[in-house]
Structure formats: C-alpha cells, structure tokens
C-alpha cells in the first residue's frame with residue numbers, strides 16, 4: 001500500500017502477536033518503525049524478523065524498551081524518540097496483557113495490572129505523542145477486543161479494560177478530529193498469538209466453549225484489516241465475519257445474547 005510509504009509508525013507491543021504482524025506489514029509497505037515493549041531480547045528478535053520485509057535501503061526500525069504503564073519511564077523514552085526520529089504519522093497501541101478467570105480468582109493486584117497496562121498504558125502513550133501530533137496531524141490506532149463490545153463471563157478485568165478503551169476512543173475521536181488526527185478502534189475476537197498461551201493457564205473449560213463462538217483469526221489477517229481501515233480513515237473495526245455477526249446480534253437483541261451465553265456456560269458446566 002503506497003499510502004504507508006515513508007510514514008513513521010510507533011507501535012507499542014510491536015515485538016509480538018498483532019503488533020508484530022502490523023510491523024511486518026507496515027515495513028513491507030515502506031514505512032519506518034519504532035517498536036516499543038518491555039523485553040529487550042524479544043524486541044531485538046522482532047527487529048531481525050521485520051528486517052526480512054524491507055523494501056528500501058533507507059528504511060529504519062528502532063526498538064525502545066519501556067513499560068507503557070509507567071508514565072515517567074515512558075515519557076523519557078518517547079520524548080527522546082520524537083526528538084531523534086520525528087513525530088509519528090501513525091501511533092498503534094497494541095501493548096496489552098490478558099486475564100481470564102472467575103472474578104473471585106482474580107487478585108486485586110492482577111486486576112490492577114490489567115487496567116494499568118491495557119487502559120492506562122494506552123492513555124499514557126497517546127498523551128506522550130499528542131502534543132507533537134497536534135502540530136501536523138496523524139492517525140492513532142487502539143487495539144481493544146471483541147471482549148470490549150460484548151460482556152463475557154471470565155473477563156471482568158480484561159473486558160473492563162477493553163470496554164473502557166472503546167469508551168475512551170468514542171470520547172477522544174471527536175476531540176482529535178478537530179485537530180486533524182484520525183482514530184481507529186479495533187475489536188478483534190480471538191487471535192492466534194502468544195497471548196493465548198497465557199490465557200490457557202487459567203481459562204475455565206466452559207468459558208473456552210463460549211469463546212469458540214466468535215472464532216479465531218490469524219494476526220496477519222487482523223493486521224491487514226487494521227491497515228486498510230487506517231488508509232480509509234475508518235473509526236471502528238471488528239475483524240472476522242463471526243465476531244461481526246455476534247456483535248450485531250448482541251446490539252439488536254441483547255437479552256437473547258445474554259440468554260444464549262448463559263445456556264452455553266450452563267451446558268459447559270454440566271459437561272465438566
């Protein structure tokens with residue numbers, strides 16, 4: 001896509017999963033990249049992987065190690081990057097962690113960690129780039145989740161953080177529009193990434209059955225949908241036919257949606 005050629009993209013969570021798939025694709029379209037995550041070794045592996053998609057000798061990728069939930073840490077790293085490499089044309093917020101278990105099994109610390117990384121991490125990152133982006137426009141992408149559109153049992157921490165991101169995006173969109181900045185919120189169903197390995201440790205089997213309803217996507221498919229939406233300046237993206245269909249059903253007949261979910265969980269519990 002010529003649209004992304006020579007653009008500068010900052011990608012939080014760019015060392016893995018959806019963020020990495022977006023980085024590969026953007027690099028293959030001629031963009032320059034700053035990828036941000038905590039683990040330096042994983043960032044370096046990702047950089048080597050993304051290099052294979054280079055299309056021009058002038059392109060660059062830089063890795064920045066930072067925790068998006070720590071605003072002081074992040075501020076130093078991002079302001080330095082803006083000084084050195086310029087204001088991003090595109091900011092993609094993909095950094096996030098999962099939690100799936102019944103509410104009583106989620107400690108207060110785990111709940112806090114999910115909110116601090118998924119919600120406040122996104123808020124912190126946007127707050128860091130916004131003053132520079134306001135001067136010349138740009139595009140901000142927030143990766144929420146289908147769990148941020150449809151309430152699912154087991155996702156009290158994760159779903160709360162992702163619903164909050166949808167609300168945050170709805171409120172921020174109108175403000176940014178006046179400043180020449182576009183915003184895209186992405187709500188994918190399950191995506192085949194390393195995050196699922198974390199989820200597998202705690203997800204109850206009956207919730208697994210419910211989750212199967214929305215299907216599983218490949219990160220490359222989600223990345224392609226996101227970049228198409230950015231090029232078209234689309235606000236909301238729900239990738240995948242099944243997730244879209246469930247979302248429409250839930251909006252049209254919320255009581256039926258809740259009844260069906262309850263029946264699936266009841267059936268799953270009986271099978272245990």
Ligand SMILES: NC(=O)c1ccc[n+]([C@@H]2O[C@H](COP(=O)([O-])OP(=O)(O)OC[C@H]3O[C@@H](n4cnc5c(N)ncnc54)[C@H](OP(=O)(O)O)[C@@H]3O)[C@@H](O)[C@H]2O)c1
Nearest residue numbers: 013015016017018037038039067068095096190191193195
């Ligand atoms: N996979 C799914 O089924 C799915 C579905 C819907 C939405 N999503 C959302 O999509 C986004 C990406 O998920 P994914 O599946 O690609 O997960 P992933 O493969 O586990 O990647 C998560 C990325 O976020 C980084 N990260 C985590 N905590 C961070 C922090 N505090 N500061 C900076 N970077 C941090 C990780 O690197 P470090 O650990 O090194 O920091 C990693 O690069 C998340 O927001 C997730 O909630 C995922």
